[in-house]
Amino acid sequence: xxxxxxxxxxxxxxxxxxxxxxxxxxxxxxxxxxxxxxxxxxxxxxxxxxxxxxxxxxxxxxxxxxxxxxxxxxxxxxxxxxxxxxxxxxxxxxxxxxxxxxxxxxxxxxxxxxxxxxxxxxxxxxxxxxxxxxxxxxxxxxxxxxxxxxxxxxxxxxxxxxxxxxxxxxxxxxxxxxxxxxxxxxxxxxxxxxxxxxxxxxxxxxxxxxxxx
Numbered sequence: 001x002x003x004x005x006x007x008x009x010x011x012x013x014x015x016x017x018x019x020x021x022x023x024x025x026x027x028x029x030x031x032x033x034x035x036x037x038x039x040x041x042x043x044x045x046x047x048x049x050x051x052x053x054x055x056x057x058x059x060x061x062x063x064x065x066x067x068x069x070x071x072x073x074x075x076x077x078x079x080x081x082x083x084x085x086x087x088x089x090x091x092x093x094x095x096x097x098x099x100x101x102x103x104x105x106x107x108x109x110x111x112x113x114x115x116x117x118x119x120x121x122x123x124x125x126x127x128x129x130x131x132x133x134x135x136x137x138x139x140x141x142x143x144x145x146x147x148x149x150x151x152x153x154x155x156x157x158x159x160x161x162x163x164x165x166x167x168x169x170x171x172x173x174x175x176x177x178x179x180x181x182x183x184x185x186x187x188x189x190x191x192x193x194x195x196x197x198x199x200x201x202x203x204x205x206x207x208x209x210x211x212x213x
Contacts, residue, residue, distance in 0.1 A: 063160075067194070074127040155193070165182075
């Protein structure tokens with residue numbers, strides 16, 4: 001059995017517009033590239049030709065934008081009375097004027113030695129996590145969906161590249177020795193998962209505990 005207020009934080013028949021948004025696997029920009037280049041070297045000197053000739057360099061690159069995600073409020077538990085409502089579009093509220101991205105460390109949120117990516121101060125939970133009730137108290141006026149919407153925000157982009165170096169060394173007329181070297185993630189580019197997507201404080205104050213990358 002759920003309390004009357006919890007009904008405001010569950011899917012409502014005929015209110016599917018709350019679920020309108022980008023699909024979970026929507027990637028707007030996607031580039032996959034492959035190239036190969038044989039280094040030209042010509043010499044009449046046999047040893048130099050064998051050492052410096054027939055080198056090939058090839059490269060593979062994958063670049064795509066981040067996938068979408070939603071920012072949710074803390075779960076509703078009806079004042080911690082054992083009623084858990086974790087389904088439905090319990091979106092958080094956007095804090096007016098707060099930028100979505102904040103690429104500086106945030107005290108108490110960002111891991112030491114890294115920078116913040118998504119701004120935790122840009123959202124406020126419609127559920128007070130300290131009580132499990134709607135922020136401001138359980139009532140039809142307070143227990144409403146947040147306005148941040150479904151999949152309105154994008155995670156970090158993805159960048160990955162490999163380089164292959166190949167050398168062909170003729171042994172006989174019919175036998176060629178091939179030397180291959182591969183460098184994975186050659187530019188050592190970090191790729192991050194989606195940030196934590198739950199705003200952790202009530203709507204009455206700015207959140208300080210979510211969305212660190």
